[in-house]
Structure formats: structure tokens, C-alpha cells
């Protein structure tokens with residue numbers, strides 16, 4: 001694992017974005033995995049700025065989001081469809097038609113169709129990841145199997161509490177989601193894990209230095225051949 005620590009989120013974002021932009025420069029049809037959450041927002045914005053400054057043609061870049069709540073309409077501003085369009089597609093300057101997001105309607109076959117779409121695209125070149133306070137990746141909560149695939153999952157209580165800030169009341173947070181599995185995520189050829197702030201310090205330390213256990217899904221990252229952690233000093237403070 002490569003661990004890059006930065007004194008500011010702005011520097012972190014520029015460096016992480018630089019890796020994505022380099023990839024797109026090499027392959028105009030690059031496939032990028034997109035995470036939601038606050039952690040990657042600055043990275044997407046820096047990616048967009050760097051691409052514009054370099055005059056990079058991003059019209060062929062394809063994207064796959066990690067996850068979506070079950071039961072929110074794609075037009076709902078709290079849905080990950082909306083978040084990905086706002087933060088990733090608009091931030092990085094991507095073609096929205098080439099960015100796919102898991103279907104949170106609960107339709108049968110949605111998970112299998114998503115896996116197939118990733119395979120049809122040739123797999124994910126570079127996957128952006130955040131990390132939950134409980135060490136989750138996407139919505140793979142503690143206990144998720146390392147070889148899990150895209151599926152519907154129940155959210156952990158800690159995740160519902162953390163994500164309640166985006167809803168009026170904690171009771172409004174969906175209790176289920178559809179997420180790429182850990183097995184799906186780990187097939188990406190490169191992983192960029194973004195963690196910012198002291199609230200992530202314990203999860204980062206557990207993932208990087210703690211016991212490898214299914215109770216901390218991010219502790220499985222160390223088995224991947226090409227992982228880059230981009231963390232600020234606060235998130236690195238438990239290392």
C-alpha cells in the first residue's frame with residue numbers, strides 16, 4: 001500500500017486528482033469508479049480543473065458509482081444518483097450518459113446487471129473510495145465477505161447515524177442500499193482511498209495497521225496490489 005499524507009485537503013485533492021488525470025491522459029476511454037460522500041468532493045473538483053487546464057478530452061471517460069440507497073427516486077436530491085451527478089459528473093466534467101449508478105428501485109436483477117455492465121466496460125481502471133467511520137467501503141458494512149458482489153444490503157446503525165445529516169430526521173434515512181461488493185471493488189486495477197479529518201483516524205488506523213478482519217472491511221485493502229491512500233494529517237493521526 002502507498003500512503004500519502006498531506007497537510008491540507010487542497011493538496012491532497014490535487015495529488016489524488018493528478019493520478020486520475022494521468023490515467024485519462026493515457027486512455028481516453030478510462031473507466032473510473034466513483035464514490036459518494038464528502039471525502040472525494042474536492043478530488044472531483046480538482047480533477048475537473050486539471051482536465052480543463054490541460055485541455056483534456058474527457059468525452060470518452062466512463063464511470064461507475066459504488067452504491068445507491070434503496071427506495072429513493074433518482075431525482076431525489078438525497079439519492080446517490082443526484083449526488084454523483086452534482087459532485088462527480090459536474091465536478092470532474094464528465095458525460096453524464098457514460099456514468100452508471102446502481103438501480104435503487106429494488107428491481108430484480110439490478111445487481112447482476114450492474115456487475116455485467118462493469119464487465120462489459122472491461123473492468124474499472126481506477127476506483128475512488130471513501131471510508132466509513134466503521135471501516136465500511138461503499139455500503140459494505142462490517143461483516144461483509146471479501147468476495148462479495150453487487151447486492152442489496154442493510155445499513156449499519158452507525159452508517160444511518162452518520163448519513164442522517166443529509167436527511168431531515170434519522171428515521172428518513174433508508175435502511176437498505178445496493179452496493180458493489182468488496183470482491184467487485186477489489187477487481188479495480190487501482191484504488192484511491194480518500195480520508196479527511198480526525199473522525200476518520202480510528203478507521204484509517206484499523207484499516208492500515210489493525211488486524212485484518214471482516215469486521216473492518218477496509219482492512220482487506222492491504223491484499224490489493226495497487227492501493228493509494230490519500231489522507232490528511234488529522235486522518236493519519238492514529239497511525
Ligand code: GLP
Nearest residue numbers: 036037038039130131132138139
Ligand atoms: C457513505 C458512502 C460511502 C462513503 C461514506 C463516507 O456511507 N456509502 O461510500 O465512503 O459514506 O462518507 P464521507 O466521505 O462523507 O465521510
